[in-house]
Amino acid sequence: MSVLNWSGVLSPSAAWHVPEEPAENLVLDVRDLRMRYGRTDVLSGVSFGARRGEVLALLGPNGAGKTTTIEILEGFRMRSSGQVSVLGTDPARGGEAWRARIGVVLQSWRDHGKWRVRELLAHLGSYYAPYSGPPGRGGSRAPGVPRPWDVDELIATVGLTEQAGQRVRRLSGGQRRRLDVAIGIVGRPELLFLDEPTAGFDPEARREFHDLVHRLADREEATILLTTHDLDEAEKLADRILILAAGRIIADGSADELSRLMSTEAEVRWSRDGQRFVHSADEPTRFVSELFRQYGESVEDLEVRRASLEDTYMALVRQAESEGSGSGLGGGDAIRKFAVVAG
Amino acid sequence: MNASWVAARAGVRRGWIELKHTFTTPSDLVTLLIFTGILLGVMLWTHNTTVPGTHFSLGTAMLASMLGMTVGFNGLATLGSILTVEREDGTLLRAKATPNGMTGYLIGKVVTVSGTILISVAATLITGALLFSGLAVGSASTWLTLIPVVLLGLLATLPIGAVLGSLFPSARSAGLLTLAMGGLAAISGIFYPITHLPHWLQWVGQMFPLYWLGLGTRSALLPANLASVEVGHSWRHLATFGVLSAWAVAGLLAAPILLRWVARRESGSSVAARREKVLRQAAG
Secondary structure (H helix, E strand, C coil), X not given: CXXXXXXXXXXXXXXXXXXXXXXXXXXXXXXXXXXXXXXXXXXXXXXEEXXXXXXXXXXXXXXXXXXXXXXXXXXXXXXXXXXXXXXXXXXXXXXXXXXXXXXXXCCCCCCCCCCEHHHHHHHHHHCCHXXXXXXXXXXXXCCCCCCCCCHHHHHHXXXXXXXXXXXXXXXXXXXXXXXXXXXXXXXXXXXXXXXXXXXXXXXXXXXXXXXXXXXXXXXXXXXXXXXXXXXXXXXXXXXEEXXXXXXXXXXXXXXHHHHHHCHHHEEEEEEECCEEEEEEECCHHHHHHHHHHHHHHHCEEEEEECCXXXXXXXXXXHHHHHCCCCCCCCCCCCCEECCCCCC | CCHHHHHHHHHHHHHHHHHHHHHHCHHHHHHHHHHHHHHHHHHHHCCXXXXXXXXXXXXXXXXXXXXXXXXXXXXXXXXXHHHHHHHHCCHHHHHHCCCCHHXXXXXXXXXXXXXXXXXXXXXXXXXXXXHCCCCCCCCHHHHHHHHHHHHHHHHHHHHHHHHHHHHCCCHHHHHHHHHHHHHHHHCCCCXXXXXXXXXXXXXXXHHCHHHHHHXXXXXXXXXXXXXXXXXXXXXXXXXXXXXXXXXXXHHHHHHHHHXXXXXXXXXXXXXXXXXXXXXXXXXX
16 A cells, blocks of 8 residues: 655656545655755655654665755755645744644754753743644644643653753763653654664663654654664664655655565575575575475575565665666676685 | 743743753852952952042942943853854754744843843942942942943843854854953953043944943942043933943844844754864864
């Protein structure tokens, strides 16, 4: 039901749409978004949408325009052209009531260093109080949900109860990041933007953060758009993955769907007579049966690997970047011989 | 309740919280005390010198001037440099990401800086009145002049301070602002009667609010005969009111426009870019 769209394969203008979804049900609706700085096109026709409660991961190489896209959606940056609707409103004209319904997790540095954790969250939360209760048109939150989030509950949710009375500048890097997330969600946003939220996290902090995102999406029904360089993270968190390269969305689908795109590229490894072999097969089943027919039980250490998300990502990005220069995805039928290891 | 009203109240609370932070953070407190301490030291040192042409202690006269300077200097330089610092560290962006956050932020800043100024003025005045004789702290007319001068002074300098803070691109360059203020203080008749300066410098000095603030607080606290060393041998209350009001109006007109312009340009990547730059400079 999700539409896979390869720009340049299906439609060059990348007119993304969810066919059976009326536009007003989309929390995010971006059509043909363009951004140009001077004579450089940073975004050249980005289109995608998001439904309520969906978690979207925006992937792409550095300089692909991820941050620019997210800042346009946050209303922090003006676009050159295109249609953008965020919670039913054009972010370029979003007022304070609109602002109250979105959450932004910023990259922190050293702001509010003298404030205490609880003090800061209570203060920033107080701005949301007038926007409590049932939202206006386009919002789909159950009526009566109070804004802001109860401070102590929120502090417990992000795991900072022990640090509640501590000055912000005394927090560790991971704690500080959790505070940033808490600030981003203190107004119980219907839509949350996370720009590289786990950069610099240790594995445990990362795991805790992932649990928190799942909880927000499931229990709070928040729509979440996050950017990341961690493909594993995208695969774990996102219902849908968007790959942004060279200023456009080059793929849009679940991690599974994206991997299947590249299923032609399964990798077969084996060894025979002490030599190791790697082969990229279009049809791995046929290849392996052929292999056995030919060599029988002398085939050892057999391993068949579907393309991982990382392989898919690399292939798609490489293709997008070399587009126009004529080289497509390599078929790769040649058997590459690895270093010969005896025994 | 109306959202702007909520934000305004949040702003006042914010100002109060940050004022408490200033007075509970040792480094901030030390900065404040050093400033006042140096001034009092200078006054003690010049205590036995007299204002030229009079028998009045130069130290005491300087103390009266100093109150006006405290208002002007901090109104112009402190708010300005706080704005550049907090633009750089992301505080401003945080405010922008909050509904009505900029309103709250600005009100908070005005409360914090005004509060700091008023406390400094009170501290200097109380210490000065205990250490020096000759200040007319007992009469009602003193307070009827002093309070309006200080309040009008805040109104004349805080918005201009915000304008300056918006114009300086980084916290480092805003250091120049403090330096420039020091230069301005030297030609504003704070430490020595302005009538002893070359004519053209007197004119330059009188263009800025600092001179008029000093004149205003002197007129409140010093005996009437000391007006003889001022320009035109008068305290010039009307002119003081006029010039300070003009600066207030100019500042109040320009500040919202510039602050909106600054706020509009804030985004995650602009804060990140400035952070990179600062870290690079610190490393290199």
